[in-house]
Amino acid sequence: LTMLESNVSQKDVSKFAGVSPSTIGRLLDSDQALLRFNSRTLPTNIAIDEFRGPQGKYCFIIVDNDTSQIHQILPDRLKSNIMHYFDRFSLKERKRVKSVSTDLNSYYQDLVRRYFPNAKLVVDRFHIVSMLTRAFNQVRVAVMKQFDPNTREYRALKNSWRLYLLKSTSLNYTKEYYDRHLRQKVTMAERVGIGLDLDPQLAAGYELLQGAMTALEEH
Incomplete structure (x- = not known):
């Protein structure tokens, strides 16, 4: 039980203790032991x-x-x-x-x-960012569905969606790459900007998400 409290897997504990992983499982299943x-x-x-x-x-x-x-x-x-x-x-x-x-x-x-x-009640920052990113993605998908799937606007919002969730300071503003979905050369920052320019609500949501991440990072 002491080993299991540290950052050691059940498999490693079973090897060290000379017992099977199922024995470890039965021990954990025992309320009195746990x-x-x-x-x-x-x-x-x-x-x-x-x-x-x-x-x-x-x-x-x-x-x-x-x-x-x-x-x-x-x-x-x-x-x-x-x-x-x-x-x-x-x-x-x-x-x-x-x-x-x-x-x-x-x-x-x-x-x-x-x-x-x-006690002061503290909400874990991971859950705050997770909630905000889910909300932003819901707005992005809603805006995306306003366009025909064959259009450039739809592809701009559907593909490379992970870029929208990065800190803006993590985006590259100088190095270009060829985006096969948009069929043009763009930087990471330009790629995000193309999608955000399609809808003011989406752009506002992006600014809110970025502001929250920055505030949490800087305490």
Whole structure:
């Protein structure tokens, strides 16, 4: 269990321990082995999330954000079981928690507000960027479908779509390449500009996405 808490695969652990991978799986499936109820202390800054565990079952994980070490793993992500775990800590101990980092899962946020009255709720930046890129792609596809599939405008928005999701500072503004979809030489920046010029809403969404990525990068 100690090795599994570090960045080591189950396969490597099984080789080191001299047991089969299935034995490791059975150990992880054992609630008593997996649950290391620490009923005394909590890290000052924690992160909570879920991950796909043995046999595709989702588990709940608590990480110490200061050390990046696993604090606890629960065998499922049921709200009642998560509440049961946090109920083991005194209010005084839970008030010591200064921040909780999580995703956009609403009931995780409800749990943070309920159990950690002094903690700052932090939404993981990965999920913010992921949400914005999905929204931008939805706008791009909607604009693209306004054009005939055989047109240059349609190809400009359909192909090389990954360029739109890069930081603008990562685009090359000088080196040209031949774009077979547009049948012309362009730089990466020009290629993005051709698509953005087709719709003002798409261009506005691009500026919003770029601004958010820059703000997160520069804290």
